[in-house]
Every structure is written in structure tokens, then in C-alpha cells.
Amino acid sequence: MPELPEVAALTDFLRGQLLGTVVTTIQIVSFAVLKTADPPFSDLEGRTVTGVRRFGKFVCLETDGLYFVFHLARAGWVRFTDAPTGTPLKLGKGHIAARLSFSSGTGPLDFDLTEAGTKKSLAVYVVRDPHDIPGIAALGPDPFSPGFDVDALARILGSSSQQVKGLLRSQSVIAGIGNAYSDEILHAARTSPFAVAKSLDRDAVGLLFDAIHEILGTALQDARGKAPHELKDTKRSHLRVHGRTGDACPVCGDTIREVSFADTALQYCPGCQTKGKILVDRRTSRFLK
Structure with missing residues (x-):
């Protein structure tokens, strides 16, 4: 997407x-x-x-x-x-x-x-x-709009009991982030996809804010000037965890894991994001926090 x-x-x-x-x-x-x-x-x-x-x-x-x-x-x-x-x-x-x-x-x-x-x-x-x-x-703020700063993100997260992965993908909360870049952002921020948004402390919010701008900013720079037929390959070329199930994490070397849903999946690194804990596939069990 x-x-x-x-x-x-x-x-x-x-x-x-x-x-x-x-x-x-x-x-x-x-x-x-x-x-x-x-x-x-x-x-x-x-x-x-x-x-x-x-x-x-x-x-x-x-x-x-x-x-x-x-x-x-x-x-x-x-x-x-x-x-x-x-x-x-x-x-x-x-x-x-x-x-x-x-x-x-x-x-x-x-x-x-x-x-x-x-x-x-x-x-x-x-x-x-x-x-x-x-x-x-119904769109939420654009991540690069002037009013979207770390305090704005803190207010968004602090008012939600939703898991942070789903919150990042919600277009009415923050506009423009989908499944792939939310995986990449959470990996860069060393945050579990199933962490409850309002449970994140100020340091974690700061890391997430920085990761949003680092991941999206780098991708924007890479995509700029490309013709439409080049953009999909450009996106894939710099994804570190999304779509990389079974590969070694480029940061810590742990194996990238996947959680599947009815019609989609997410990828994450246990070593970087969940203190080594494996998140159980929802198709067979409940999420581990």
C-alpha cells in the first residue's frame, strides 16, 4: 500500500x-x-x-x-x-x-x-x-505539519487505550502512515507494536516522535523525483523489518518475527522491541503485551 x-x-x-x-x-x-x-x-x-x-x-x-x-x-x-x-x-x-x-x-x-x-x-x-x-x-494531523510536535503526539497517545500499532495506522489520528511505515517507526523507536498508547512515558513518546520523522523523512527524500513505476521498489529497498520475516534484524541480529491477522500482517524484532518476548499469532492465541 x-x-x-x-x-x-x-x-x-x-x-x-x-x-x-x-x-x-x-x-x-x-x-x-x-x-x-x-x-x-x-x-x-x-x-x-x-x-x-x-x-x-x-x-x-x-x-x-x-x-x-x-x-x-x-x-x-x-x-x-x-x-x-x-x-x-x-x-x-x-x-x-x-x-x-x-x-x-x-x-x-x-x-x-x-x-x-x-x-x-x-x-x-x-x-x-x-x-x-x-x-x-476526518484526517488527523500530517506528521510534517507545523502543529505536529512532541507535545501534540503526547496528547494523542495519552488519551488512547489503543495499541500503538493500530493508533499509528489510524488516519483520523495521524494522516499518512500505513502498515509498512508503522512497523518501521516502531522498530526505530524500540517500541512493541502492542504497547498501549497511554502507557508510554515521556522518553518513549520522544523516541516515537523522532522515529516518525526519521523514517518518513528518509523515505520522502528517497522517493523525491522518482517516476511512479520506481516508487514501489524504492520503498521496499529501505524497509528494515516490514516484509522481512525470518531475516536477521540489521540492528541487533535477532530474527524478525511476524504476527498475522485475517487480511494483513505486521513484522517486528523481539530483541529491539519486546525484550526478547515472542508475540503470539492472533490466529491461534491472544496477543502477548
């Missing part, structure tokens, strides 16, 4: 490619992805792209007062081309869910929203105000 660093880099890329272009056609191949009906998506055609912004993990194209917004969810991605074939798409065929075509000073451009797998959760919206989208209206 693309998270804040990849979505930020994707936003920058699309801004550089699309600003000033004119939307010529929109093809919705899978109508399940379209979450709004008013205004109709065809109202975007003929409008000029005047801005591209990020809200958490949402990408927003402004087109003369209307907004095309998408959320890539778990398996969605963007495929961009400056040499489109012009071949019409067929409903329900292949991995392409939607295609936007543009005219520019240098020629036509296409970008496709694609989604792999059978669990479809890619979402597309056409709205007059991005904050009309419930997911955007």
Missing part, C-alpha cells in the same frame, strides 16, 4: 506533468471505484488542471473549481504515459479502473489508475470541495 512518502512523491510527479494541461476524456472502466455521482465525472472534461495536492494518502487534482480525488488503497497504483495509443478501454477488462487523458503543449498524456487482486478498494471522487469526502474531512 502506498503511504505518505510515495503519495507525496506521486503528487509532486503529477503536478510537474499535469499542471496547465486540459482534461480531454475520462473513462471509468470499473464503476465500483467511483464513489460520487454529483457532479458527474464528465464535467471535468474541458477543464484545465490548476493544482495537484495531497491530503494524507489521497491525491487531489484541481480542475477549474472541480476536484478529481483518488485513494489508491492497498493494491492501487498509477501508470503514466506521454505516448498514449488512444485505444478505448473496455468495461471490466484488465487491471485498469479509470483513465484520464489530457492535452498539453507537447502532446497528449494519459494516466491510468490500476488495481491488482480481487479485493477492490481503489476509490475515485469528483467533488466541488475535497473536504466533502468523509475520509479527508
